[in-house]
Amino acid sequence: MISAIIVNYHSHLLTARAAASLLADMPGLQVLVVDNSADSAETEKLKTVLPSPVECLVAEENLGFGKGCNLAFSRARHELVFLLNPDAYVLPGCLPRLQAFMEQNPRAGAVAPLVFWDREKQWLLPPYQAPGPSVDFVMSCALRWPWLGGKVSHRVRRQILHHCTSEAPFARTMLSGGHLMLRRAAVEAAGGLFDERFFMYFEDADLSRRLGRAGYHLYVQPAAHAVHEWLADPGKNPLVEAGQRIFLSKHHSRSCFPLMGKILERVFPSPQLPASRDLEIHSPFLPIPLPRGEKGPWIVEISPHPLFVPAAYCLKMVEGGGLAGGLVPRLGPGDYWLRIGTAEAVVPPTYRLRIEKREIHD
The missing domain is CATH 3.90.550.10 (Spore Coat Polysaccharide Biosynthesis Protein SpsA; Chain A)
Incomplete structure (x- = not known):
């Protein structure tokens, strides 16, 4: 039992x-x-x-x-x-x-x-994926050099699609x-x-x-x-950051990557966000703008991170489909990224979605 x-x-x-x-x-x-x-x-x-x-x-x-x-x-x-x-x-x-x-x-x-x-x-x-200072450093680099960001994001995407x-x-x-x-x-x-x-x-x-x-x-x-x-x-972020500090102190106290990350942020203070098109939401249902004139099946990812790590995946999006009303309220205030493509697409089209502050019901 x-x-x-x-x-x-x-x-x-x-x-x-x-x-x-x-x-x-x-x-x-x-x-x-x-x-x-x-x-x-x-x-x-x-x-x-x-x-x-x-x-x-x-x-x-x-x-x-x-x-x-x-x-x-x-x-x-x-x-x-x-x-x-x-x-x-x-x-x-x-x-x-x-x-x-x-x-x-x-x-x-x-x-x-x-x-x-x-x-x-x-x-x-x-x-x-397992967290760690080396992962944080690579992600920080990937946000500053788009060519690296594309490689990292695609590698994670390919691994997830293979497993799932x-x-x-x-x-x-x-x-x-x-x-x-x-x-x-x-x-x-x-x-x-x-x-x-x-x-x-x-x-x-x-x-x-x-x-x-x-x-x-x-x-x-x-x-x-x-x-x-x-x-x-x-609102969860302070608790997440507190837990991360304890984890890094416990398992990676001698790592050089946190120092390297601080130097990187000082030399290159501004991340370069991936090219994207803004997508507006006007109702509890968010329609997904599938590419026209191309064949699917379409894979859609939505993430609070511009490199889509982590992300939610819809593996078979159909024409007229989207993010249903029950899911939209689970997105708190902030920027989200939406990516659409096939399993073979290396750089699918990316959209940015901004959700303003509002009351969120669990």
Whole structure:
């Protein structure tokens, strides 16, 4: 059997949906929910909507994601433990397929499903690349020399398309903690679940690195599917940056790349954004301007980064298709880049989309 962990923070309806998806996929599953809200009213709402088999652990304060998961991990009864974000849910067959993979691959320390942005599975959220100061330096260089930016962006795109159109499981050096099955023995060999110095963000990068050092491998099982209603919210940036600083201090304190990056930014202070055309949005539906007179199938990417790292991918965009109304509100204020092309297109046409500050509903 499997134990599952969800950390709630003022999102009782989403958490209840996530828990229900787990129990529907695997009845009898142990589901532990940690309420980090530190709010008695939210706790009561949460307990009211959670399915009855769920165990609710109420924290006296907001412990953060990592520490909250650790609390539940200490109560988990089974060898396999599945972590799930409250704004995510599994699709039928996800847990049994991940479990079967772990049972067939004893050196797998963790496995993740293929993750989509929407229930219709039109938009794919590929797994992140492992972070590090060398990656940051290359990306900084790529933003200053367009020829290098094109090479880096195309290489990442080609790798993602290769993996995410494959039917076979594929290895990764990092997996997101938002939808992740772990082997308890591997976690213990790696020194425990999450380092509690990480309040939120980069704790999964740290765990992935420790699992690899302990001799375990990380995989994505594309036969298992989940949905993550990821929200691009600039308000997250301070927490992301704080987690990144801890990660770099812990694993890359002697790296020369941060200093090289500062020198680069001083000598070449202004990044050169890729050539793009502005695209306006006037409704909750964003139509995708497919090239005329050319044959698809069309692949569309949307990203908050001009080099499309990371990005959401639609692998088969059809004429008249676009970013549906349920997805547009998940784009917080800021600039986004949209790229359209075929699998063979080296430099697909790029558009820039600006979303002004507005109220965002989760």
